[in-house]
Amino acid sequence: MDKELLKPTEISIKDKKKLIKGNILRAALFARSKVVEVMTENNDRYYLIYYKNALIYGEQLTQTTEGTFIEKAFQNGIALKAPNPMLSTFIPSLNITIPNKNKLFSQLQLHYSLQEVAYIATTLDSFFEKNQLIPMIDKIYYHLRRSGKFMKSFQIIQILREFAPDLKSAKDRSESHEYFSYHDFYETLSLPAILKKDPLYAELYCFKNRLNPDKHKFLEEILTQQDCTVEVILLWLERVVKLQVVETVEKYTALALQFVIMEEWMLILSEVNINPFQILSEAKSLIEKMIAKGNIKKAACYLFLFLDDLPHSYQPILSSIWEYSDPKFVFTHLDNFLVLLQKLPEHNKTTHLEQKMFQLAILLLKEHDLQTVRDILLPVYKAFSQLNVFEKINKMAGLEEDPDRMMELGDYYAEFHQYDKAIDCFFWEMELQPQNPVPVQKISKMYQKKGMVKEAAAYQKISDQLSHTG
Numbered sequence: 001m002d003k004e005l006l007k008p009t010e011i012s013i014k015d016k017k018k019l020i021k022g023n024i025l026r027a028a029l030f031a032r033s034k035v036v037e038v039m040t041e042n043n044d045r046y047y048l049i050y051y052k053n054a055l056i057y058g059e060q061l062t063q064t065t066e067g068t069f070i071e072k073a074f075q076n077g078i079a080l081k082a083p084n085p086m087l088s089t090f091i092p093s094l095n096i097t098i099p100n101k102n103k104l105f106s107q108l109q110l111h112y113s114l115q116e117v118a119y120i121a122t123t124l125d126s127f128f129e130k131n132q133l134i135p136m137i138d139k140i141y142y143h144l145r146r147s148g149k150f151m152k153s154f155q156i157i158q159i160l161r162e163f164a165p166d167l168k169s170a171k172d173r174s175e176s177h178e179y180f181s182y183h184d185f186y187e188t189l190s191l192p193a194i195l196k197k198d199p200l201y202a203e204l205y206c207f208k209n210r211l212n213p214d215k216h217k218f219l220e221e222i223l224t225q226q227d228c229t230v231e232v233i234l235l236w237l238e239r240v241v242k243l244q245v246v247e248t249v250e251k252y253t254a255l256a257l258q259f260v261i262m263e264e265w266m267l268i269l270s271e272v273n274i275n276p277f278q279i280l281s282e283a284k285s286l287i288e289k290m291i292a293k294g295n296i297k298k299a300a301c302y303l304f305l306f307l308d309d310l311p312h313s314y315q316p317i318l319s320s321i322w323e324y325s326d327p328k329f330v331f332t333h334l335d336n337f338l339v340l341l342q343k344l345p346e347h348n349k350t351t352h353l354e355q356k357m358f359q360l361a362i363l364l365l366k367e368h369d370l371q372t373v374r375d376i377l378l379p380v381y382k383a384f385s386q387l388n389v390f391e392k393i394n395k396m397a398g399l400e401e402d403p404d405r406m407m408e409l410g411d412y413y414a415e416f417h418q419y420d421k422a423i424d425c426f427f428w429e430m431e432l433q434p435q436n437p438v439p440v441q442k443i444s445k446m447y448q449k450k451g452m453v454k455e456a457a458a459y460q461k462i463s464d465q466l467s468h469t470g
Helices: 069-076 104-111 114-122 130-146 150-163 168-174 177-188 191-197 199-208 213-225 229-243 249-256 262-271 281-292 296-304 312-324 327-332 334-342 346-367 370-383 388-399 403-415 419-432 437-450 453-469
Strands: 010-015 018-030 033-040 045-051 054-060 078-081 095-097
Touching (some): 010 033, 010 045, 010 054, 033 069, 045 069, 114 130, 114 150, 114 199, 130 150, 150 177, 150 199, 191 199, 191 213, 199 213, 213 229, 229 249, 249 262, 262 281, 296 312, 312 334, 327 346, 346 370, 346 388, 370 388, 388 403, 403 437, 419 437, 437 453
Parallel strands (some): 010 095
Antiparallel strands (some): 010 018, 018 033, 018 078, 033 045, 045 054
């Protein structure tokens, strides 16, 4: 994605009494949970854990450990990397406050079911030791079992076994006689039936198997009922990337436009190699409006994403971009402009090509030596060999090695508005021919071009004296 079209997604984090600012580097969706990685202004990394779009906890970490939920989310979830327009909509607020770590679990029990608290605990293993989390989950299990809520206690054992598969006590409890019927429940019943009794399990199961068409469809239905539009879009985009299934773009465009603007949606589609200029009827008018408002660079950067696959109807737009793009921008995106020029009719590109390349050469000569300028312009010359500009630069590179032709080289430099370099050449010639008024006259003209009136007058006077003497 062209970084000129996107700014970093900034976030402010209040951690205890510190206010920390940073940019989101990447984020990941894993069922009901989300993980966000932030790079702060001091180059520290913060990791944030969300559940149902609510911030659960976050902390600065020097590194993440393999096997933790954070690593699992980035490896097996749906990941987004900056820059991406989806990042700004991924979490509900970009101004957050980290909850108090010591009061975290008591607060969670005020807002979530005990099953959810147990699951949330398993997502926090980068911030708490496992030997802190397991006893807490065990405590929930025994509380539910003593209360006679065997189905719910079995759900906790399932969460614990997933979290700590080597824990023998959890395995033994799961396989005890009193839970046999619950194993059958999960193995034999349909997903709709399981969803009614254990929605958390159903969502996790479908998310882990989301590339299966049936599980994907069922999960999308769940998310749609919960108004989780961002998550629905992410599911679809992943399906496009991994399965190359590009169906019902219009449907997901309508959903996406609830939380992003069309310009951002076009960039999101480009991330998964969907060409918006082939599919979205609004794309063309959007680019035309950009050009009408003078946003030539922005319009160009959008089109550069799909230059090789633009409809023929975009040719007038490409002509306008070529006509109104300044030389510096052309140089920055030279490879793209070479492709663009190949798509224009001959009269369209030749009208402005010589003029733009001349202006580009002026810019390049201010910052680079002749050989470097020649190398930069060489791809243009190979594509358009009739260019006079390149012929002149090429000739100048040869003259540079010939001390007897400094006057000629100076004239070329003057033509390209490089007055200081031209003066150096004419000085060289003046020293070789001290009685010749021509190089002195040329020096006077260069100072006139530079607006240095006194210097120009002084050399004009010397030139007049030499002419009179001659």
